[in-house]
Amino acid sequence: MAKITSSIGVGSGLEIGALVQTLVTADTAAKKSQIARQTSNNAAMISGIGALRSALTAYSTAMGKLNDKNAPSFNAYAGKSSNEGVVKVNAGNTAVAGSYSVAVSNLATSSKVATNAFVGGATSLVGDGDMTITQGTTSYTLKVPAGATLESVRDQINKELGAKGISANIVTGEGGSRLVLGSTTTGKGTDISVSGDVTSLNVDGTQSMAANGAGYVTEKAVDAKMTIDGLVVTSASNKVADAVSGLTFELTGVSAVGTAATVTVAANSDGLKTSIQGFVDAYNTLQKAISSLTATSQDEEGNLVLGSLTNDPTTRSLLSDLRKVLTDVGSGDRLTTLGQLGINTTKDGTLEFNSAKFTAAMDDKKLGNEVQELFSGENGIFARMNKAIDPYNAADGSLVSRKAGLDSVAKNLKDQQDALDHRVETLTASLTKQYATLDANLGKMKAQANQITAIFDALNAQAKKS
Structure with a gap:
């Protein structure tokens, strides 16, 4: 941008620099203000979209961990081994509470x-x-x-x-x-x-x-061999999934002679409670992030301040889709809603988890073996949540398209600012040149006037002498 220096015209006495500055500002101020306002709003939107995508990605990651097929988080039963150096156990929803004596005579090789x-x-x-x-x-x-x-x-x-x-x-x-x-x-x-x-x-x-x-090298390949409550079981793998209904044994070592590990299976109420609380916490983190992006506030002078995504239609649509997942009825038998587990939506959109209602659902209504289906089933909470989020946060989703559009606007605004800077530069140079020329001409006219005045003064002086 051209720099306007303060100068006083020799011929006119005018402050040319200040005059040019005033004229240039009058010509460009409105456009400059418009570009600044639009650039600020656009940058806020870009930041908001980025923050929203980050929050959605974090939520999806948390759901992925809870929905890990290799480490199920919503099993109705939990298995425990007294000697994990010999056998580990994982209990599924079809398990039955009880205990088993397990001895391993050799591992599969x-x-x-x-x-x-x-x-x-x-x-x-x-x-x-x-x-x-x-x-x-x-x-x-x-x-x-x-x-x-x-x-x-x-x-x-x-x-x-x-x-x-x-x-x-x-x-x-x-x-x-x-x-x-x-x-x-x-x-x-x-x-x-x-x-x-x-x-x-x-x-x-x-x-x-x-x-x-x-x-x-050492021996031929052999099957694993174990006894469960005295019954002999062989397996080609050290992961035995079909010996006891609902249980998967992972053989990790050979039992000492005459010893056996005790495997106990019991209701997994504490584990389910922890996993459900994990889901509630993940959803609430997302909800609070969205609320901070869409909230309104007041500055020190009482003026309304909008969040970067306040009144944004895409964000409103996303929230509506997420909340619909929470209220939809699942495909389970007796357990079909989150409310049955004590999970309810509060006024600010976050979830609350009622521990007493959850305990009643587990102990009195015996709903534990249906929790996994509600969350991880083919049409469960996680599947429907992912289906709701993907149109927005996928690589070709609407938020990515919005970001690309906002980036294009940012570039256009920068081009406008560059053009405005160029106009300020050329206009400053042009006006400075014009006023400098005017000042020079005024100087010449002033010199001519002084010469004429001097001539008349000389004539008058000569006339008085004569």
Whole structure:
């Protein structure tokens, strides 16, 4: 922007700088005020949209943790093991309160086999052709190229079969280097064997490496074996989900001889209460964030101050959609509303959790095994909440579109300000030049007047002498 300096005209005595400043301000003040006001409002809206998206993302993240399928937060029952070094337990909604004596005699293991030793080490040539790796009833064939080494075959196996749970490495010891293959699949009958054209790598996974040079490393793959209240249970996996209705056992170790762990299952009222309070807290945090963005207040002079999203139609629509989820009837059997669990909406839009009503729902009405369906079911609270939020906060949602539109407005306002700055500069230069020219002309006229006055004064003086 041009800088207007204070100067006094030599010919006119006018303060040209002040005069030009006044004229330029009169010409541009209204536009400048308009741009400043619109820029401030637009920046506030951009900030508000950003804050709203952050609040929605935080709320969605909190719901995601509560709705984690691998760590359910709304199980009606809770299981506890007296020795988690041997067995852990997770109780689902179909569990039954009680206790069980559990002993683990062996864990499920996976197959690990080794080839014959190569005295030349990892760079030893192994041959080429088809190599077939078989595990159980499944076979995979790899095309081993000419010039392949123990090292390159290892890398090929890991690249092509890593996603199948089969991996390879090289172990070097006395006698040379061996290709060792392992698997993440456990259970009897899952032993790995290698056959095909690359005969130097062939392995019979049912034979011991110690006796045959190539074979299983320690033992063949075996099933897990445990007793539950004296009844023998075997499993191909160390996660046993079908032995007791509603319970999933995770076997973590072998029981000492003659000992057993005690697994107890009881109603999970405290856990459910904690999870429900977590949902209420997450929703209230979102509600308070939105309220702060849409609230009105007064400044020190009593003037009304609007929030960045006050009267914003998108925010009002979002709030309406969220509140509708809270009041809709769910698809459960006996438990269909949040109110039955003691969750109600207050005047300010937040939720309150009535502990006494919740306890009655658990103890008297026995609604515990329906809480998970209400929150995490196919048409539960979380599913409906996500469905309500996605149109706004998704990557192609309305809030993203709003932000893009506001960014475009911000750019347009900046362009307008740049144009206004240019006008101030050119107008200042133009007016300064005009008034400088005027002042110079006035100076010339004043000099001419002084000359004429001097001539007349001289004539008058001469006339008086004569």
